[in-house]
Amino acid sequence: MQKNIFISLQNVKTSIQMNKKIYNLLFSVSIISLLGLSSCGGGNQSNVTSEDSLEQSIEEQIDSNATAVIMMNGALFSIPSPYQIAMLVKKKNLDFNEELITPLDYATSYTDYFKKALALGFYGADLAYLTMYDQTPKAVKYFSKIKLLAQDLDISSGFDKEIMERIDKNMGNKDSLMYIVSNSYRKADDFLKENDRQELGALILAGGFMESLYMVTQLTNEIKDQELFYRIGEQKKPLDNLIKILSPYYDKSPQFTELTDKLVDLAYDFENIKIKYKYEQPEILPEKKLAIIKSQTEVIITEEQLQKIKDKVKEIRNFMVK
Amino acid sequence: MRNINITAIIIFLSALFTFNNANAQADQTISLVTKYMKYPFISDGQQYKALLNGDEIAEFHITFFGGTVYRLAAAAGNDEGNVVFRVYDKQRNLLFTNADYNNSPYWDFKFTSTVDCLIEIQLDNSNLSSGFVYMLVGFKQEGK
Numbered sequence: 001m002q003k004n005i006f007i008s009l010q011n012v013k014t015s016i017q018m019n020k021k022i023y024n025l026l027f028s029v030s031i032i033s034l035l036g037l038s039s040c041g042g043g044n045q046s047n048v049t050s051e052d053s054l055e056q057s058i059e060e061q062i063d064s065n066a067t068a069v070i071m072m073n074g075a076l077f078s079i080p081s082p083y084q085i086a087m088l089v090k091k092k093n094l095d096f097n098e099e100l101i102t103p104l105d106y107a108t109s110y111t112d113y114f115k116k117a118l119a120l121g122f123y124g125a126d127l128a129y130l131t132m133y134d135q136t137p138k139a140v141k142y143f144s145k146i147k148l149l150a151q152d153l154d155i156s157s158g159f160d161k162e163i164m165e166r167i168d169k170n171m172g173n174k175d176s177l178m179y180i181v182s183n184s185y186r187k188a189d190d191f192l193k194e195n196d197r198q199e200l201g202a203l204i205l206a207g208g209f210m211e212s213l214y215m216v217t218q219l220t221n222e223i224k225d226q227e228l229f230y231r232i233g234e235q236k237k238p239l240d241n242l243i244k245i246l247s248p249y250y251d252k253s254p255q256f257t258e259l260t261d262k263l264v265d266l267a268y269d270f271e272n273i274k275i276k277y278k279y280e281q282p283e284i285l286p287e288k289k290l291a292i293i294k295s296q297t298e299v300i301i302t303e304e305q306l307q308k309i310k311d312k313v314k315e316i317r318n319f320m321v322k
Numbered sequence: 323m324r325n326i327n328i329t330a331i332i333i334f335l336s337a338l339f340t341f342n343n344a345n346a347q348a349d350q351t352i353s354l355v356t357k358y359m360k361y362p363f364i365s366d367g368q369q370y371k372a373l374l375n376g377d378e379i380a381e382f383h384i385t386f387f388g389g390t391v392y393r394l395a396a397a398a399g400n401d402e403g404n405v406v407f408r409v410y411d412k413q414r415n416l417l418f419t420n421a422d423y424n425n426s427p428y429w430d431f432k433f434t435s436t437v438d439c440l441i442e443i444q445l446d447n448s449n450l451s452s453g454f455v456y457m458l459v460g461f462k463q464e465g466k
Contacts, residue, residue: 078384185367
């Protein structure tokens with residue numbers, strides 16, 4: 001299992017390097033074009049010739065990659081939105097449980113970017129839970145903390161004054177809040193990718209994912225519900241995705257290494273869960289632009305497996321928040 | 323010395339122009355894709371982007387949870403219909419491609435059960451030979 005994960009991780013790194021090559025090539029083309037433009041008016045012949053041969057060489061290199069499958073900007077693996085878990089929890093008609101969320105005062109001890117970025121993720125998941133349960137005054141406090149963390153991390157997009165005003169106006173409107181907050185996180189994600197700070201984006205995703213997983217695993221103490229058990233088992237692939245997203249930063253700091261190792265350890269426990277899949281022909285409704293996917297997945301998870309996962313998730317979540 | 327200064331200014335201005343132009347292009351493409359991610363669809367909080375040339379294919383892995391309606395929206399360049407996407411299950415069965423529907427810029431998916439999927443994204447070379455592809459994934463709020 002560990003071997004498989006690390007082979008996949010290596011593939012991720014290779015693909016990212018390939019993407020960088022293409023960026024570098026395009027950057028070179030831009031610079032060459034600019035230099036060509038700046039030297040208009042004299043001695044053009046030799047420049048044009050060398051530029052032509054360089055461009056030809058670059059085209060050949062791009063052509064050699066023409067059929068390659070490339071990855072999507074280092075975020076080729078999707079992580080489910082914390083709102084999806086919050087919606088599932090709410091559907092179970094359970095009472096609001098404040099013990100499931102991370103207290104705001106924990107944030108005062110976060111001094112480095114690693115903890116702050118994780119906090120941006122897990123407080124986001126807490127905000128989703130609070131929103132679902134119409135806990136408006138608490139939700140305002142959590143969003144204010146999220147905004148401060150974003151400022152500390154120098155993330156200007158997604159958490160600006162305009163968004164805060166929209167949040168204020170829509171307090172009490174659950175649907176609008178979900179929409180606004182999700183868009184804030186999407187804009188922040190884009191901002192971090194555009195500014196070559198993907199590692200922060202990866203930590204935010206990790207924080208959100210683990211807080212959601214913590215919530216749903218802890219709820220199994222309150223309710224024995226098959227859908228919740230299945231949903232926990234179905235996090236097997238998203239957890240693999242998260243490890244792959246974090247993997248390029250494995251050696252960036254001891255904290256990254258420790259976090260990734262803990263998640264790989266958790267992935268071992270998920271590996272024992274059996275998932276059976278049966279393909280069924282989808283139904284396409286073109287007039288509604290809708291595809292109904294009828295394939296079926298069955299999750300087989302034992303009480304012992306669940307307990308081990310629950311314990312380990314709690315341990316990792318504590319590592320993140322304290 | 324004066325010639326060098328003029329050259330440096332021209333390079334700087336050209337780079338600035340190129341940068342602004344690229345940003346304007348990106349904004350235009352993003353607006354093409356975000357317009358399909360409106361209420362009642364909620365973004366998954368991530369923005370996927372890939373630079374594609376020719377026949378290159380970008381792929382990404384995603385788990386769609388059962389009982390949920392999702393929306394995929396994709397765009398490249400200044401116009402709709404430049405992107406082809408294909409959704410496969412983990413056994414590589416093709417579940418859907420927008421190529422069968424005039425490269426529709428978005429499509430909704432209702433999953434009756436949770437399915438791990440692979441999505442391939444490619445430029446339609448008859449419309450666009452290279453550029454950034456943006457893709458968003460959203461899910462529908464329950465009961466909407």
